[in-house]
Amino acid sequence: MMAGKKTQRKITNILFYLLYVVVALIFIAPLWFLFLSAMKEETQVVSDMATMKAFVPYGTLTFDNYKAVFEKLDFLHYFRNTLLNALLQVAFGMVINGMMGYALGMLKFRGSKLLVSLMIALTIIPTEAVVINRFMVTKDLGLLNTLWALSVPNMATPMYVYLFYQHFRGMPKELLEAAVIDGESYTGIFFKIMTPLSKPIYSTVAIMTLIRAWGDLLWPTLVTRDNTWRTLTQALRGLDDSVYTFWGQIFAFSAMMTLPLLVVFVLFQKQFVQSVAMSGIKG
Numbered sequence: 001m002m003a004g005k006k007t008q009r010k011i012t013n014i015l016f017y018l019l020y021v022v023v024a025l026i027f028i029a030p031l032w033f034l035f036l037s038a039m040k041e042e043t044q045v046v047s048d049m050a051t052m053k054a055f056v057p058y059g060t061l062t063f064d065n066y067k068a069v070f071e072k073l074d075f076l077h078y079f080r081n082t083l084l085n086a087l088l089q090v091a092f093g094m095v096i097n098g099m100m101g102y103a104l105g106m107l108k109f110r111g112s113k114l115l116v117s118l119m120i121a122l123t124i125i126p127t128e129a130v131v132i133n134r135f136m137v138t139k140d141l142g143l144l145n146t147l148w149a150l151s152v153p154n155m156a157t158p159m160y161v162y163l164f165y166q167h168f169r170g171m172p173k174e175l176l177e178a179a180v181i182d183g184e185s186y187t188g189i190f191f192k193i194m195t196p197l198s199k200p201i202y203s204t205v206a207i208m209t210l211i212r213a214w215g216d217l218l219w220p221t222l223v224t225r226d227n228t229w230r231t232l233t234q235a236l237r238g239l240d241d242s243v244y245t246f247w248g249q250i251f252a253f254s255a256m257m258t259l260p261l262l263v264v265f266v267l268f269q270k271q272f273v274q275s276v277a278m279s280g281i282k283g
Helices: 002-037 042-048 064-072 075-106 112-123 127-140 147-154 158-169 173-181 186-194 196-215 218-223 232-239 247-282
Strands: none
Touching: 002 247, 042 247, 064 232, 064 247, 075 112, 075 147, 075 158, 075 186, 075 196, 075 232, 075 247, 112 158, 127 147, 127 218, 147 196, 147 218, 158 196, 173 186, 186 196, 196 247, 218 232, 232 247
């Protein structure tokens, strides 16, 4: 009887592992297709695109597509613009969204419940619904075609404030009370005590902010007027010829654009998974 249950358990575990492998392959396949296609010749990319050969590394694999991208576009210039924009949004966003979430989640003051309700309501409003208003404010401030136009309007995000609010709401109130008794200010409590204890949620929001800033196309298109501060998503259009689309070069450009995000996620995946798990436990 026991042997039969052990055998059944082993079969169940094997089936689950097979399912995990299939799901993993489904998520990995697009990345494999992207990086492999970037190494193939143009004619080979076009012929393989609609077949399973697109996932097979055969034929001539070269870095010619990458070289062509650097010859056609100033990739490093657009990369610098995108990186600076993303770093500003991440750095200032962590402080702004974190402090707002800390105040709403741990401090009691008049109107806090109303602010939480408004914040939750704002999370369901799509960006496209308010983008014109944001554009008009940015224009009136004289920020168009600057780095600040790209980053400042995206630093405070209701969704990220809500994530911080959920996190800080679950922190032990005894820490706050003990620090206040010791004479520490609320600002000092945030930076000296709460922030070091909140690395998982900071890592999660940082990755989400980075991904959002890195792949944004609508907002940079609205607030830039020339190549001075245009980003990678805008530069990608420069590879689309009016007569022919060079798919190999587009894949190479996309691969170089995707690689930094993969590196960041690999470095901080432990904190990211830990934060998601903690959020799930809190409900």
